[in-house]
Amino acid sequence: MDTTHILFWFLTALALLSAVMVLVSKNPVHSVLWLIIVFFAISGHYILLNAQFLAIVNLIVYAGAIMVLFLFVIMLMNLNAETEPQKSIWLKFAGVIAGGLLLWYFVSFTISSLDLKNKTAQLKEGDIGLIKNLGKVLFSEYVIPFEIASVLFLSAMVGAVVIGKKD
């Protein structure tokens, strides 16, 4: 068991634990902070898979921009942990059972699949995740989706302003 495997299991355990803590935290600010830890763990996984560009973009976009936006909105709203309404215990139970059954289906499908036998994800090596190779493909094959993404951002910005303005 070398360092890569130890890091893999550590990051996996950290991500799963923090994801559960996102659910069970009463205070929404604590949920946001746990979610940031999940994003850091997932970025660590990207670095293990040598997808360096995505690791940095994940940190900047998710852990930086999106989570700060969440924190701003929560602090605008003055939410208290005591006043948060709870679902009834039966609804919570049904939700956990439904999620558990879906997980059971996924995992049993993964274990029994013959196509996935002896397939491995390459760790630490391979240079397709470097920004040079990704940029070449992005600006040659995927240049039209890239331009459409800019239109999407423009429409999202206009939509956010129109929805958010006082009327």
Next chain:
Amino acid sequence: MPIQYYIAFASTLFCIGIVGVLTRRNAIIIFMCIELMLNAVNLLLVAFSKMHYAHAIATGGDVATAGIDGQLFVFFIMVVAAAEVSVGLAIIVMMYRNVHSVDVNFLNRLKN
């Protein structure tokens, strides 16, 4: 690392997100669980892209670009997620201004 471990990990993360959407009533927490599900899918796409790359090396395929599409899909998912968060949070803020709560059970006016 066997690909099954990555699939099991991403599925667990996705199901935690689903349980969060089903069991919480705070709209912001539900939104964060959706982000969690998006990230599980992103991680799985990157793992599959490295799987295809390893397969291309083993069988002598196109080593230069094998599996690179998966990582670009992750990039586009991040773009869409950023746009979605800005619009979604604007909707939540508007909802808070109208009903002074972020409880999703108050949003059942279309039902009757």
